[in-house]
């Protein structure tokens with residue numbers, strides 16, 4: 001996604017939004033928002049009352065009725081505008097995504113054996129088809145690399161210009177349609193149908209086509225609708241009441257229908273009713289500006305409520321390129337002997353760890369890759385479950401891996417872990433390094449020290465999360481000593497060491513049973529079950545298809561620390577909604593008291609004593625309130641779109657601040673606003 005972040009009121013978006021405000025006057029659109037639908041009906045009713053008043057028989061000033069009718073229409077239009085402008089920002093982002101969705105010609109491999117290719121349009125590809133993509137060509141569909149290694153330019157979707165490596169096997173095998181191969185070639189198996197690709201789903205998401213109301217939003221909408229109904233009933237009973245008291249006392253005039261409608265609109269929660277959907281859409285937009293695509297709005301909200309964050313150690317908390325720094329031989333073994341064995345055990349090990357061991361052995365002892373084909377080596381790849389890797393050749397089995405794993409392995413062959421090696425392992429672990437024990441058959445040869453670096457600034461971020469009341473748990477396949485050292489250095493609240501994929505899953509379940517909402521990130525197929533279980537599950541775009549399908553968000557930048565930002569965006573969404581709801585309701589109460597004396601001045605002249613605001617006339621007071629009620633919506637659109645300013649503090653303090661600023665503010669602002677409008681109306685009439 002191009003990061004030309006659209007300004008809040010871009011001219012094109014503004015123009016489109018103004019036009020859309022009128023389109024949205026369609027009653028079918030209005031019906032979706034009960035609060036605003038009631039205002040809409042009020043606008044129609046007062047317009048009819050105005051037409052009636054033109055004859056002069058109603059005894060009401062037609063300018064006054066027209067004023068009320070016009071400002072009620074503005075109220076509806078302003079609400080439409082708020083939603084339209086939020087949608088406009090989403091559409092602008094979608095448009096930049098669409099540019100990358102050009103039709104491409106795919107080179108389909110019809111016959112795998114002799115690699116005969118035929119050219120077909122990308123739109124004709126089917127799931128399971130195999131295509132070859134060479135340097136300079138665009139990848140025609142989402143898929144999995146089944147052969148080859150290449151660098152791929154994913155800037156079309158990530159906005160990130162540095163190319164990424166995509167290769168078969170492992171956790172970097174997934175490719176996205178619309179991205180470009182810039183070196184070498186890839187053979188790809190198509191995984192999605194045209195039109196349902198990842199890019200298509202993203203476009204639909206940001207365009208808001210698939211936007212569904214979230215559970216919280218629905219609950220709030222129901223509450224607002226109920227409030228509206230109550231106020232409707234309250235206002236409706238005022239009419240017979242007023243007529244009755246005029247009849248009994250024989251003085252004053254009954255309240256007019258226009259004033260009743262005005263009173264109702266001022267009472268109804270129109271501010272939040274008008275801004276609610278804009279707030280939700282803006283939250284999604286902020287997320288996609290952070291290069292995260294949420295598969296559901298629900299996930300965004302859940303992010304705001306998360307109380308436990310599970311973070312991988314390697315790559316999230318640390319830089320992630322664990323490098324071999326030292327060979328420590330067991331007594332009776334030379335350093336070179338250890339290095340040679342470690343080197344052999346790493347020849348086919350494509351992990352960052354494996355490669356760095358080969359590099360260190362080359363640097364220290366000049367060892368290089370050998371022709372091993374004639375001795376028929378059998379490579380044992382690393383797996384998170386076995387925590388070991390190695391090779392069997394010439395009848396010897398050479399292994400390297402976690403101390404416990406290698407100890408179990410040599411014991412099964414009759415060997416043991418020597419005391420000096422055990423001490424070395426503990427020392428490396430206590431310093432936060434990862435020890436890898438190397439063995440040949442039943443004999444332990446020594447330890448390799450792997451070092452990783454804790455990311456700069458991460459401790460401060462965890463401190464922020466703690467202040468927000470979020471618990472951070474580090475998960476690692478490493479041993480408890482290493483885990484404890486890194487956990488202390490990074491400042492996480494807790495850790496889970498020697499974690500298998502199953503352990504991750506059950507940890508999440510345990511937290512959820514305790515009523516907590518859990519967020520995690522992952523990229524491997526191994527992570528898929530845990531991602532499916534977590535409430536907020538962010539898959540890395542570079543990760544496997546399985547991980548992406550299991551998660552409910554995808555980070556296009558594949559940055560595991562993004563989770564922290566996502567939580568911030570979710571919190572901000574919930575806070576903006578809460579603040580504006582508080583403001584809206586406080587505002588309505590204040591408005592009620594501001595115009596009540598005016599509304600009933602005709603019926604009960606005694607109420608004049610309550611008129612603290614000294615508004616110039618009852619009709620000016622009512623019109624001022626209606627105008628204020630409409631203008632406050634427009635005034636709050638920028639806040640709804642940008643979100644309220646956010647500081648990481650605990651929930652209780654947040655609530656207190658909120659009530660203070662938006663509650664008390666909401667009570668005071670109408671008095672000042674209505675008075676100011678009243679003064680202006682009076683001045684204009686004088687002029």
Ligand SMILES: Nc1ncnc2c1ncn2[C@@H]1O[C@H](COP(=O)(O)OP(=O)(O)OP(=O)(O)O)[C@@H](O)[C@H]1O
Nearest residue numbers: 312313314351382384387388389401402476477478
């Ligand atoms: N290439 C490798 N060959 C042999 N053993 C390895 C290799 N890489 C890691 N190990 C051992 O396996 C353990 C688990 O590694 P794994 O990659 O599953 O978890 P991790 O990287 O420590 O944690 P994280 O979940 O943060 O990635 C490591 O602590 C290390 O002892």
Ligand SMILES: [K+]
Nearest residue numbers: 265266268270
């Ligand atoms: K209102």
Ligand SMILES: [Mg+2]
Nearest residue numbers: 314315384477
């Ligand atoms: Mg790892």
